[in-house]
Amino acid sequence: MHPRTLATLDQLREADWFSTVGVNDTETAIVVGSWDDAISLCAMDDWQDLLLEAANQYCSRLAERSPSRFGAWNDVVAQVKLATVPLVEERTSSVVAANNLPKVFVHTVQWDVLHVCMEAEYADVFPPGFFASQAYWYVKGHFPCGWDGKFPEGRIIVY
Secondary structure, three states: OOHHHHHHHHHHHHOOOOOOOOOOOOOOEEEOOOHHHHHHHHOOHHHHHHHHHHHHHHHHHHHHHOHHHHOOHHHHHHHHHHHHHHHHHHHHHHHHHHHOOOHHHHHHHHHHHHHHHHHHHOOOOOOOOHHHHHHHHHHOOOOEEEEEOOOOOOEEEEO
16 A cells, blocks of 8 residues: 555544534534434435545546556555455444444445545545545544535535
8 A cells, every 4th residue: 555545544543533423513514413313314325426426536537547557446445445444343333332323334434434545545646535525524533424515515414
């Protein structure tokens, strides 16, 4: 993995994930007040579609700028997952158990963290964007779980 990706992983490891869920400590996002609200939002097709579209758009830009680097995408994903999957499992297990959270929560966090790292891995080809902004919320202790408005207009919704 690229040193940028390792630094991203270090920053995520040092953060206190989910420590400020429900705390309205920002004016740039809509903050929901419960895990039920957050899970309902993150499970919505609109949010899952936005996450998928963000990944697809990044891949498209990467393929345009460097077809050869993009050709290694699946191999890089496999390598990055060796670090992200255990990290997410470690960071979500207690909150899942304490709040009886469904699999969609862990899957969403896995997707976000994997793509944060993929944006870091390929930042020399195309700059990080959507998923780097997701990482910001995890580092701040929130869970990004939805979008209010028609993307890119509107605001992120976090718990």
